[in-house]
Amino acid sequence: MAERVAKVDVYTLTIPRETVYLGDPRPGENVNEKGYIVRKGNRTVYPTMDRTVVVRLETSGGLVGWGETYGIVAPGAAIAIIDDLLGPYVIGRSPQDVVVIHEDLYDLMRVRGYTGGFYLDALAAIDIALWDLNARLADRPLVAMLGGRRHERLPAYISGLPKRTRAERADFAAEWQAKGFDSFKFAAPVADDGNVAEIATLRERLGSQARIACDMHWVHTAEEAVSAIRAMEPHGLWFAEAPVKPEDVDGLTHVAARVSTPVAAGEEWRTVYDLVPRVARRACAIVQPEMGHKGVTEFMRIGQYAQAHNLAVIPHATIGMGLFMAASLHASAALSAVSCHEYQHSIFEPNRRLLTGDMDCHEGFYSLPTGPGLGVAPSEEALNLLRKH
Template sequence: MSEVVTSVQAFTLTQSRDVPYLGAARPGETPNEKGYLVRLGNRTVYPIFDRSILVRVETNNGTVGWGETYGLVAPGAVGELIKDLLADFTIGRDPTDPAAIYDDLYDLMRVRGYTGGFYVDALCAIDIALWDIAGKIAKAPISTLLGGAQHDRIPAYISGLPKETLAARVALAQSWQARGFSAFKFATPVADDGPAAEIAALRAALGPEAQIAADLHWNQTADTALGLINAMAAHDLWFAEAPVRTEDIAALAQVTASCDTPIAVGEEWRTHFDMLHRIERCKIAIVQPEMGHKGITNFMRIGQLAEAHGIDVIPHATIGAGIFLAASLQASSALKMTKFHEFQHSIFEPNRRLLIGDMECKEGYYTPPTGHGLGVALSQAALDLLEPL
């Protein structure tokens, strides 16, 4: 008997953090009653806890797939989109054809302009769960369904150095270097002495062979971004990420045309259409697909566009329970142009108790999970944290 989807359920999974993402709150960054604070360096809201949205999809034969997307703020928006709209149009469908379901669900709201944001986040969680089911039915990892693994392991770079002083951030980077990691990225909004001083200190401590990148967090004009990038380039900057506001394609075109440093973009994009709008005008060196915003279907479409245009793929590491990280590694391993993958150590390490499976990151490399589907399952500890939406 063929399998069809019979249920789609959405949950939040929330965990406390000892230190907020990006490090301790600076003066003027007091959390509100919901636990949200605004980082003054990039004017972006973050919770003081970790929270993502998990989607459980089940078939008539009892095959269960899990998906995940962002739930950092306003998780009810994503939950309502799933419950009120997307679930009903997923139930009854063949889960072995996730891309067709993705396109049909995307088209439901295209006329109304819902081609990004929370709508596509909700869709991406369902997409991941369907690919998980498809892999389980095929008794193979998702990477096999995507054409086969091109990489048995993927180089990982240390992302974020969430300490309060430059000296402490340098020491943290050195501690990871001692554990076999040779690539690092820091966030310029929390580089208190300035980005040039930050990379200079890291370079002096980590040596000439280390690869050091900087995330500018989308908050510069083209001219200010170029000034910062050129100052950091004197210390052998690996790449500059998100140099200008995401809406300002003209500024991105100016930056990519005016400096030799590789420019990396794409974390916040939802679909391959976002990439198409930019590669026509901008000299992009690195694309950073974020599984929690794209789902496997669009992640792969972006990766295939990158291959066609000679652009490296260095995925953004998802901030969550690990389901969409597993999905990211499955897809990344199937893309020839994958060169590195971000390692959010301050999330991966504390959250590893939430998953069962052989997904690992150590000695500078990710090992993608090898089981069927995503290759990971939620532990009892994770199931105990789920709250229905």
Template structure:
């Protein structure tokens, strides 16, 4: 039975069903660009990038969550599923779905805390378990927003931005000359910021920075993703060599568990250090902020969900830090969630734009979300503001009828 909250008059809708689905979208060129010598796609469809020793799928993998209310209304979520997405769906289907049936999605933050507590004493305060929470959390916010007739940004307190500046992430071309040409093309389309990936800077990271600066001119913001490749002192020396080319920020120089190293780098360079794509909760963020590890936070909503994303944004404001959200492989649903949640924040100079993924994914969602001339358009409409299109369902493993 659908009830009403007498305080807000917003209709409540108890959760009747929770489902998860794996999505696999083929790619012509693997994520981060063509394969290098010694790199290959294994029998399970994964490759290891020698530049950062990290595993990636040859196709784009993601996990969708669908929550159906007693009214029949549906909320959609999406979470990080780049590697072994079956682990996420098992957690959603076997552990979490049965215990939240009957709950009201208007209590999404409370439900997130209750789900987190289920496995907290076993040490599962990160990884696949919290990724599963993120997908459910996004779907609950979407369902609540749709029932209330409000966007997620409005539910979070209000929309501050109708558009957000976008920085182009990655230049997936085989040679430095081709990557420079690609950067110039983006500048000509109106984008004012570009990030390159050190994991594929085969001609040298400093050489790539110098070539890009010469190609795009002095007024474009250039960033580098260092992909956790360096010891702290190495990172400081490298970033100092990049600074004369007017580096905007340096991302992820040290291994993510090396809090002391991150703090050492942040204190030893003259540009902001950007961290946080792998963080999932405020519990991971707080010790890094109190240790002075970064000037820019990069929450990835596919890891955090909306509840923790909003709390991380509030914590960043309390520490006077900027937020530049991370955008990873997805099919568009958690990108809509990220734009909605980011629209409610104050200090947001940019949002990452994974152009090789986002533009294609617009065919997989309905709504007015977009990115053009250097800016994202925040989707309008209730909840996330987007819905899965029929084209997306063709890439789902299993039945979504």
């Protein structure tokens, strides 16, 4: 008899940070009693620590699979969804039916409009854990279960330059360039002297061959975004990420049609249904699936749909403890349209001790973790830090 899921446990993991994400607070940015800070540059809330939600599935034969999703804000919401709703409906199912299970769980709340947010985040953690189990049952790496490996190595770009001044950020980027990285992305909300000054300084410091992108963090109207992107283009802008609010599909379409720079979007999307209308409108040239929001099933559907429409895929990568990062690398390696992958160095490097396995990012390239399933699992230190709910 095929193995079935016998147990579903969900945990939180909190990891202190030396520096707040995107760098030290700017004037008027205060940390509240919950440890949250709102960045004035994009009006978005961030925690002052790394925090993630981790799922552990165990089969009737004792095999364990791990999944992970966002826990940076209100982790109790995703935990409650897993504990109260998704987990019980996974018990008794075969991990080999992972795509069917994903569709069944998605359908549970379809008519209530829960096609995004915490519900799909929670589903992503379950989906990743099921794929991990499915691959471990076959004693194969996850990439093999997704159709095979298209990339031996994945190029990585340096994301975020968390230093206080523009000169310090340029020096910091140059340090990574000396380590073998040739692609970079700066965050507009903390480009204190303006985007043009930021990219001009980076270009001067990094040279003509470096690729430099700008994360615009959804703050502009369409016309503002067009003007901002055109102003950066003389300095060789690689791509412009999130130029308008996520819900402004018309605005994204307007921007993409009026600039020379490729427009990138998709970090916040949960399913392929988010991509379909944007492809129909030719609203972006680069798709940025985020594994922690989507899970393996939807990540692959988005990637394959993008490939079928000749779009580039450059996955987004916010990282908790690294479980969904490993899943993202496996899925990315199976997609021919993936040309690069985000490298959140300020999270990946200090948190890598929390995983077993050989996942790495070195000299400008990711190394896919080897071994069955995700190729990684929580380390002994991480197991001691997990808090069960």
